[in-house]
Amino acid sequence: DAGVTQSPTHLIKTRGQQVTLRCSPKSGHDTVSWYQQALGQGPQFIFQYYEEEERQRGNFPDRFSGHQFPNYSSELNVNALLLGDSALYLCASSDRNEETQYFGPGTRLLVL
Amino acid sequence: DQQVKQNSPSLSVQEGRISILNCDYTNSMFDYFLWYKKYPAEGPTFLISISSIKDKNEDGRFTVFLNKSAKHLSLHIVPSQPGDSAVYFCAASEGFKTIFGAGTRLFVKA
Numbered sequence: 001d002a003g004v005t006q007s008p009t010h011l012i013k014t015r016g017q018q019v020t021l022r023c024s025p026k027s028g029h030d031t032v033s034w035y036q037q038a039l040g041q042g043p044q045f046i047f048q049y050y051e052e053e054e055r056q057r058g059n060f061p062d063r064f065s066g067h068q069f070p071n072y073s074s075e076l077n078v079n080a081l082l083l084g085d086s087a088l089y090l091c092a093s094s095d096r097n098e099e100t101q102y103f104g105p106g107t108r109l110l111v112l
Numbered sequence: 113d114q115q116v117k118q119n120s121p122s123l124s125v126q127e128g129r130i131s132i133l134n135c136d137y138t139n140s141m142f143d144y145f146l147w148y149k150k151y152p153a154e155g156p157t158f159l160i161s162i163s164s165i166k167d168k169n170e171d172g173r174f175t176v177f178l179n180k181s182a183k184h185l186s187l188h189i190v191p192s193q194p195g196d197s198a199v200y201f202c203a204a205s206e207g208f209k210t211i212f213g214a215g216t217r218l219f220v221k222a
Contacts, residue, residue: 041214041215042213043201045210045211048209058209090155099161100161101158103155
């Protein structure tokens with residue numbers, strides 16, 4: 001039973017560029033949430049996708065957007081990268097009826 | 113505006129003793145509380161949770177206590193083991209949004 005997988009594991013970009021991160025949820029899960037974790041802080045909620053729609057969003061600018069596909073996998077897109085976007089990006093999946101989320105290992109993004 | 117606060121960045125405990133990790137929150141609309149554990153280079157792993165309608169939930173060595181009037185919850189680990197050394201995150205959910213604290217790093221000394 002595969003858990004949550006994310007790709008790539010590491011990424012280096014320069015300011016102004018765009019990035020796409022990918023996530024495959026745990027088998028049987030239909031809901032995907034994305035988090036940003038800066039060094040020394042807890043994960044910050046970006047948004048959650050269910051039935052291919054964004055159903056709740058945290059305090060992140062429109063530069064952060066996402067998508068969920070019919071197979072429940074998801075992408076996080078960040079445009080016009082800033083130095084402050086450097087962080088670990090975590091994907092978490094869950095069943096729509098459960099509160100418990102299962103996290104992937106994350107993608108570490110460095111913006112230079 | 114930190115809605116979930118873990119005021120102790122780190123905690124050191126002797127093996128076999130009790131570890132108590134604390135968490136405070138400000139939003140009375142939170143309806144579910146969770147604890148996650150995180151090892152380096154891994155994503156957070158779910159540990160234990162509690163609904164806002166309960167005041168205690170126990171799972172093996174782990175017990176979570178919720179004091180709604182004080183807006184405080186705590187995680188007790190008894191007995192503590194060296195493998196418990198990790199960062200522990202308190203989290204609270206309202207609707208589809210989950211808010212995490214900054215984490216407490218637990219060191220369990222053998």
